[in-house]
Amino acid sequence: MTRLAHDRYVDEIARQVAQVRDVVTSGADLSAPVPTCPDWRLEELVCHLGGALRWVAATVAGRAQEAVPHDEVPEIAGPAPGSAPAVLDTWFAHSGRLVVDALREAGPDTEVWAWADDRSSGFWARRMAHEITVHRADATLAAELPYEVAPDIAADAIDEGLELVEWAQRNTAHDPARDLRGPDRSIHLHATDAPPGLDAEWLIRLDEDGVRHSRGHARATVALRGPLTSVLLAFYRRLPLDRPELVIVGERGVLEFWLARTAFG
Numbered sequence: 237m238t239r240l241a242h243d244r245y246v247d248e249i250a251r252q253v254a255q256v257r258d259v260v261t262s263g264a265d266l267s268a269p270v271p272t273c274p275d276w277r278l279e280e281l282v283c284h285l286g287g288a289l290r291w292v293a294a295t296v297a298g299r300a301q302e303a304v305p306h307d308e309v310p311e312i313a314g315p316a317p318g319s320a321p322a323v324l325d326t327w328f329a330h331s332g333r334l335v336v337d338a339l340r341e342a343g344p345d346t347e348v349w350a351w352a353d354d355r356s357s358g359f360w361a362r363r364m365a366h367e368i369t370v371h372r373a374d375a376t377l378a379a380e381l382p383y384e385v386a387p388d389i390a391a392d393a394i395d396e397g398l399e400l401v402e403w404a405q406r407n408t409a410h411d412p413a414r415d416l417r418g419p420d421r422s423i424h425l426h427a428t429d430a431p432p433g434l435d436a437e438w439l440i441r442l443d444e445d446g447v448r449h450s451r452g453h454a455r456a457t458v459a460l461r462g463p464l465t466s467v468l469l470a471f472y473r474r475l476p477l478d479r480p481e482l483v484i485v486g487e488r489g490v491l492e493f494w495l496a497r498t499a500f501g
Contacts (some may be wrong), residue, residue, distance in 0.1 A: 253332030
């Protein structure tokens, strides 16, 4: 699949860092549980995300050729639990500046360590743009605030998620995605409100050879239709399938089988 431009990803990271900061300073209860990440409270989610940004910044800025130990990344853990919102906000803002500056300076083609096949700074720009896209949804859901995301970013987040499932199936011996091999089945994702030209439809094929996907309209064993943002969040298991704006046509069990075996963070 064609990626977005490197600068588009970096700009989106910067924009969404500001949006996460808006959640932190909104007056939301930072000790509230995160419904979509039940092991975390809201402040823990923000610290996880900020720590990931700092770790990628250290990886890219240092031109790392192997995984950077987390204990070598300054202030990766974030402020102490229960810190004032202003303290968490300041730390998270700096986390964002570090990764944005590192990615802008490196450009898309600098060789750095990555756990995937693409060992480049461009991989990390895309990965962190979508990491923050999904975890910002977690934060806004926990804070009971509205969530929106640009259509090109939402569509590319679905593309990347599908690519990562295929990568995990090929490369990770015990990943649940390996269970997706089996009889020929298919899933069609259809965003009903996408701008013209975005082609926000996907066909996911599951068969004995594994998972394959493509863009475009097609008949499938099951279809999931709805607004692009809702399709994105359902795909990443952030919205339940019974939301009123989502329509399922066909064998719902195939879609549930898929969602149970795609372990997105």
